[in-house]
Amino acid sequence: MKASTRRQSWLIALPVMALLLWTVVYPNVAVIAGSFENGLGHWREFAASPADREALWTTLVISVASVFASLAIGVPLAFLLGRFEFPGRRLLRAVATLPAALPPLVGVIAFLFLYGESGLVTRVVQRAFGMAEAPWRLKGVGAIVFVHAYTMYVYVFLFVSAGLERFDATLDEAASGLGASTWQRLRRVTLPLLMPAVAGSALLVFMNALGSFSAPYVFGGGLRVLSTQILASKTNGAMGLAYVETTVLALSAVAGLILFRWLDRKRKYTLAGKGGRSRRVIRSRRVQIVTTIAAAVIVIALVLPHLMVILVSFARDGAWTTQVLPPEYTFENYRRLFSESELWKPITNSVSMALIATAANLVVCFIAGYLIVFRKFGGRGLLELLVALPWAIPATAIALGLAATFNRNDLLTGRVLLVGTFWILPLAYFIRDIPLVASAVESSLRQMDASLEDAARGLGAPWLMTMRRVILPAARPGLVAGGLLAAVTAVGEFVASVVLYTHSNRPISMEILAQLRALAFGTAAAYSVLLIFLVLLMTLAARSFEERLA
Amino acid sequence: MTAAPQARSEGQDDKSERGALALNGVTRRFGEFTAVDNVSFEVGPGELLALVGASGSGKTTTLRMAAGYETPDSGTVTLGGKDITRVPPERRGFGMVFQHYALFPHMPVEDNVAFGLEARGVSKAERLMKARAALANVGLEGAGSRAIQSLSGGEQQRVALARALVIEPRALLLDEPLSNLDPTLRHTMRDDLRAMLRRVGVPALFVTHDQEDAFAVADRIALLRKGKLLQVGTPEELYGAPASREVAAFIGRGSIVPAIDKGSTATVTIGGVARDLSVTRPKDSPTHVDPAFVVLRPDALELSRSPGVLAWRGRITNRRFAGGMVVYRVQLADNICVDVESPAGQAHEDDNVSVSPMKGPFPLVPA
Numbered sequence: 001m002k003a004s005t006r007r008q009s010w011l012i013a014l015p016v017m018a019l020l021l022w023t024v025v026y027p028n029v030a031v032i033a034g035s036f037e038n039g040l041g042h043w044r045e046f047a048a049s050p051a052d053r054e055a056l057w058t059t060l061v062i063s064v065a066s067v068f069a070s071l072a073i074g075v076p077l078a079f080l081l082g083r084f085e086f087p088g089r090r091l092l093r094a095v096a097t098l099p100a101a102l103p104p105l106v107g108v109i110a111f112l113f114l115y116g117e118s119g120l121v122t123r124v125v126q127r128a129f130g131m132a133e134a135p136w137r138l139k140g141v142g143a144i145v146f147v148h149a150y151t152m153y154v155y156v157f158l159f160v161s162a163g164l165e166r167f168d169a170t171l172d173e174a175a176s177g178l179g180a181s182t183w184q185r186l187r188r189v190t191l192p193l194l195m196p197a198v199a200g201s202a203l204l205v206f207m208n209a210l211g212s213f214s215a216p217y218v219f220g221g222g223l224r225v226l227s228t229q230i231l232a233s234k235t236n237g238a239m240g241l242a243y244v245e246t247t248v249l250a251l252s253a254v255a256g257l258i259l260f261r262w263l264d265r266k267r268k269y270t271l272a273g274k275g276g277r278s279r280r281v282i283r284s285r286r287v288q289i290v291t292t293i294a295a296a297v298i299v300i301a302l303v304l305p306h307l308m309v310i311l312v313s314f315a316r317d318g319a320w321t322t323q324v325l326p327p328e329y330t331f332e333n334y335r336r337l338f339s340e341s342e343l344w345k346p347i348t349n350s351v352s353m354a355l356i357a358t359a360a361n362l363v364v365c366f367i368a369g370y371l372i373v374f375r376k377f378g379g380r381g382l383l384e385l386l387v388a389l390p391w392a393i394p395a396t397a398i399a400l401g402l403a404a405t406f407n408r409n410d411l412l413t414g415r416v417l418l419v420g421t422f423w424i425l426p427l428a429y430f431i432r433d434i435p436l437v438a439s440a441v442e443s444s445l446r447q448m449d450a451s452l453e454d455a456a457r458g459l460g461a462p463w464l465m466t467m468r469r470v471i472l473p474a475a476r477p478g479l480v481a482g483g484l485l486a487a488v489t490a491v492g493e494f495v496a497s498v499v500l501y502t503h504s505n506r507p508i509s510m511e512i513l514a515q516l517r518a519l520a521f522g523t524a525a526a527y528s529v530l531l532i533f534l535v536l537l538m539t540l541a542a543r544s545f546e547e548r549l550a
Numbered sequence: 551m552t553a554a555p556q557a558r559s560e561g562q563d564d565k566s567e568r569g570a571l572a573l574n575g576v577t578r579r580f581g582e583f584t585a586v587d588n589v590s591f592e593v594g595p596g597e598l599l600a601l602v603g604a605s606g607s608g609k610t611t612t613l614r615m616a617a618g619y620e621t622p623d624s625g626t627v628t629l630g631g632k633d634i635t636r637v638p639p640e641r642r643g644f645g646m647v648f649q650h651y652a653l654f655p656h657m658p659v660e661d662n663v664a665f666g667l668e669a670r671g672v673s674k675a676e677r678l679m680k681a682r683a684a685l686a687n688v689g690l691e692g693a694g695s696r697a698i699q700s701l702s703g704g705e706q707q708r709v710a711l712a713r714a715l716v717i718e719p720r721a722l723l724l725d726e727p728l729s730n731l732d733p734t735l736r737h738t739m740r741d742d743l744r745a746m747l748r749r750v751g752v753p754a755l756f757v758t759h760d761q762e763d764a765f766a767v768a769d770r771i772a773l774l775r776k777g778k779l780l781q782v783g784t785p786e787e788l789y790g791a792p793a794s795r796e797v798a799a800f801i802g803r804g805s806i807v808p809a810i811d812k813g814s815t816a817t818v819t820i821g822g823v824a825r826d827l828s829v830t831r832p833k834d835s836p837t838h839v840d841p842a843f844v845v846l847r848p849d850a851l852e853l854s855r856s857p858g859v860l861a862w863r864g865r866i867t868n869r870r871f872a873g874g875m876v877v878y879r880v881q882l883a884d885n886i887c888v889d890v891e892s893p894a895g896q897a898h899e900d901d902n903v904s905v906s907p908m909k910g911p912f913p914l915v916p917a
């Protein structure tokens with residue numbers, strides 16, 4: 001790499017790195033520094049508080065249990081759909097990723113409508129067995145892990161399915177040719193080769209569960225986890241303690257990351273086969289019936305939350321009390337959403353904040369991805385770390401960092417007053433989605449032949465023309481996919497929003513929560529349906545955009 | 551090093567525009583590793599020079615310095631005598647054909663070819679016209695609107711060539727242009743490539759690891775090993791008078807056996823039988839070298855089943871049919887093995903035979 005090119009790389013990189021250092025690193029440093037503002041005082045307070053010790057322990061238990069529950073669902077489902085042919089397979093495959101389309105809070109309230117004390121399933125079971133009380137309570141660790149398993153098994157399923165698809169069928173054939181039984185092949189060949197996919201998805205579940213907020217917040221039932229403790233401490237004005245709790249949460253995430261890296265340290269191979277294995281058709285009539293019934297049950301379980309939210313969105317607020325199903329139906333909820341400006345406001349808020357954050361993500365991550373993939377310069381390692389960092393920090397911690405940093409105007413210490421303004425939420429969404437968009441851009445650019453840039457330059461193209469005509473088109477699939485994911489996450493974002501929102505920029509998720517608290521289930525569900533609809537709309541828009549360009 | 555050979559192209563009239571491309575003592579280090587070590591050569595207008603070497607020999611780095619993607623740590627690159635060492639690639643006006651062609655996958659064929667003209671601000675109508683003409687020139691008329699992915703390897707190579715030529719480059723650089731083609735296509739492309747490059751009349755430098763390609767296409771060959779230039783010369787020179795044992799070993803096609811240098815002859819002794827052979831010496835070599843070696847080529851040896859007094863005795867260990875002739879591998883004494891070309895059916899494996907040198911002169915090389 002030439003000296004002039006290196007200088008140019010630095011020139012492009014510096015603004016991006018400065019922005020990331022300021023908005024990603026600095027707030028976290030501020031949180032850590034804040035936790036030591038009176039020496040070890042806040043830390044002693046944390047250590048002495050039984051509530052906080054319980055919160056840390058519960059958080060870890062929930063995270064580990066969520067990993068195992070997600071694996072228990074995701075791995076068998078991936079095998080079932082990837083390796084076998086049975087009636088109903090296509091339908092099951094189509095709905096298997098459905099939970100991922102539910103914004104976190106919406107999944108939680110759907111479960112409330114279904115399995116809560118007055119939920120549909122609960123009531124049906126109660127009536128069927130003539131019980132005086134609800135057969136279970138949707139509260140505590142079990143309830144949280146239940147919801148987590150439903151929403152997070154999708155990661156495991158997708159990773160393992162992709163692994164199975166790339167699995168070189170000849171390896172399996174070679175093993176059976178050497179006399180290995182089905183079980184031996186699974187244990188000695190298939191599973192070891194799928195370990196990277198399993199480990200990668202397990203880490204993703206762990207990180208998500210660790211930072212999860214909506215499930216513990218809505219039906220923790222007095223149960224304490226770190227993320228809810230942080231919000232409680234902040235609300236009570238105990239900022240010092242909130243800083244300690246945030247630091248502990250972030251450290252747990254980093255520890256988890258290191259642990260998984262260590263567990264996966266020996267891997268030196270990748271699955272690069274052409275796949276090509278056909279699915280085995282289940283021939284035994286009896287097995288076929290069992291499989292199909294199981295598939296039907298899973299399909300219903302997966303679709304039910306969506307259906308329930310849609311159903312409740314037509315229920316008259318306040319009318320659904322002890323009945324199995326809401327007794328009265330109306331379009332009133334939707335009419336009010338579209339006609340009352342106070343109810344319409346969260347929708348425009350969420351959409352505009354998501355679009356602003358996504359636009360910023362696209363610009364910053366395109367530049368960062370380009371530098372990371374194509375430029376060799378001293379700052380590349382740091383830049384890679386900076387764009388990956390928000391992924392390792394739970395959203396509650398990111399939000400608290402922003403609250404601690406952008407709470408006043410003090411240019412000398414790099415602080416700008418954003419808390420209480422509209423801009424704090426787009427900033428939070430932007431930070432949360434940096435790793436997502438950057439990795440999508442990077443993977444697109446890595447597929448590009450590096451000599452294309454050289455070719456453009458050799459043909460006399462100046463730098464800007466090379467970027468516009470060669471690099472940008474190569475990055476486009478990643479920009480579209482990453483941008484879509486970012487917009488979808490941002491429009492339904494809850495965890496950072498609950499820490500940072502104000503009445504005037506309240507997003508849809510906060511309004512859902514408010515309606516839920518006011519027992520306006522119908523309105524809450526109508527918002528949820530609208531959110532699902534927005535996600536769908538954005539997905540279709542991204543797809544048609546990509547098709548039009550391709 | 552060597553002067554540019556006679557101009558041979560009809561497009562040679564404008565000398566001011568078309569100067570020789572020269573590398574003068576260029577060196578490029580990556581950390582401790584010296585990738586290219588004090589390499590000098592010149593490529594005249596209309597000349598086709600092949601830069602040959604095994605992988606890791608520094609040939610690609612040398613090409614990238616000629617193109618401007620790398621800057622030498624020392625030494626200069628000149629074009630027509632003008633120093634262009636620090637001119638960036640986008641301002642050199644060279645045409646480059648990349649190893650995997652580096653065609654822009656999101657543009658149709660004609661946009662790929664017109665890209666360099668677009669960069670030069672040529673109007674859309676004109677650049678499309680020129681691109682189509684360039685495509686016709688490489689035998690791809692009418693392919694302009696096709697997608698890159700729909701082209702075969704050979705067609706992609708032609709598009710890459712058209713893209714490099716349409717900007718009327720001041721020099722042409724080609725990185726392994728033939729290595730991604732299947733063997734049959736490769737042989738026709740060799741001839742086509744040579745014909746097209748000769749027509750353009752600018753210095754053309756092409757990198758290859760395949761000496762067959764180099765022998766078939768190039769006017770001259772520069773042989774690189776571990777970053778150092780071993781020899782520059784015509785294919786005939788490299789074959790007939792290799793500068794060193796390393797060059798002879800790289801060219802292959804013969805056994806290199808120890809000899810005693812006696813000026814115009816050299817003595818080769820195998821199994822106690824000494825033969826005086828007439829030799830060609832490498833250019834600028836001293837009148838006596840020690841240690842010396844002689845290259846025994848299969849076509850310069852004769853196989854006989856009757857034991858001659860002055861022949862080297864041995865046993866056939868292997869045979870290989872090579873179009874009308876058979877190449878026998880004969881294990882001689884002193885752990886020396888030679889290949890001998892002979893009409894088919896003359897001998898069989900495990901036969902005891904005698905081998906005698908036939909045609910001379912034999913190349914003599916220093917260590």
